[in-house]
Amino acid sequence: KGAPPAEAERLAAALDGLRDSVREMVSQALVLYGREETENLRNEILRNAPLARLERRQVEQMKALIRAIARRLRERYSKPRKRQRRGHLDVRRTIRKNAAWGSVPFLTAWKRRHRDRPKIVAICDVSGSVAQVSDFFLLLIHSLHEVVDDVRSFAFSGHLIEVSDILDKQEPETAMREIMSKVGFGSSDYGNSFADFEKRYLRSVTPKTTVIVLGDARTNNLDPRTDLLREISERAKRVVWLNPEGRMGWGWGDSEMPRYAPFCNVVRQCATAKQLERAVSDIVAAYQ
Incomplete structure (x- = not known):
């Protein structure tokens, strides 16, 4: 049963008061720090913020932060080894x-x-349920195309297309808009998308390939086709799944993460920019 109206109002008022207190504390902290320290503090807070629950005003700030992360990855791993x-x-x-x-x-x-020369295949969910997060995923995938010579990238909602040329030839923001216009915001169908990949692109996966799947593994109760992920895994060097949802949500509702996980070498939560940076950095560093 729900709480009595008076008690519910008191709880809502207390929650609003807590939010106001937190905002005030953060604002005071920002005033106390100098400009550089303020920027560092703001970025650190943003790095740990859930990507899927950003306020509208934070989205552009996060995109700038992700671009800075991508730049660091390029600077760290693109330089020729002396x-x-x-x-x-x-x-x-x-x-x-x-x-x-x-x-x-x-x-x-x-x-x-x-x-071995690195070979990476990236498969990114850009469906409606993860549309905001997939923007950040695509920004990081774009950096992979600048760091690693042999990368092929794919995006899907209900069906899958290759987006390698778009990411290779266009600036990140333009590339993201085109990809989302072609295949984004739809209802996710992992099974059908894996079938598209198996039919047209499976030969791109070899024993030297790292396959990265970026998505929440929510299938809308459609056939997840775990048999196809198993086939991809058997051909690949390794499969890494980066999931933007918290682990507590895996396996609930239409989440098929527990059924996909046995065919992955690595399964990691990537709900924040910090987690995403660490995961992509680890993948690229494995080839250095």
Whole structure:
């Protein structure tokens, strides 16, 4: 049963008072800090704010923060490495190279450690239920196209399309608008979208590929086609699922996250900019 009207009013008034107190405390803190410290504090608060519950005035601030995160990723991982891993001494080649000096090892030869070139396939849910969050996902995927040579990206609501060319050739904001106009804001159908991917693009997944799925795994009670995710997982190096919902919501209602999770190597909550930055950074760093 609901609370009596008088008690409900008192609770609502107390909640409003608490909100006002928090706003006042934050405002006072911002006044106390200098301009740089104020910006750092504001960004730190924003980094930990739930992406799906931002107020309208915060959305543009968050986009600016995500662009800064993308810029840091580019600066950190796009620079050519000055030193390569030399690996172990190659004794036979070293002896041959120094034959003219009586095999005195003036010159050394090393066995280079082979490192696979990164291959990433990103599959992003842009349906209505995650439309606000998917904006931020797409901004980070755009940065992957600038950091990693071999990236193919896909977006879906009820069906899936490839968006690699859009992300490669256009600025982030323009790319996001075009992608959302083509396939965004619809009713999500993971099963049908995985079927589109399996039919047209499965060959792009190899034992060197990391597949990143960004979405809430909510299927509108349609067939989730976990068999197709299993097939993708069997072909890939690894599957990473980044879910913008809190873990407490996984498996409730039409969430199929518990059924998808066994076919993923990594499943992470990415409900905030901080979590999203850490997840994408870890994925890219694995190839360094």
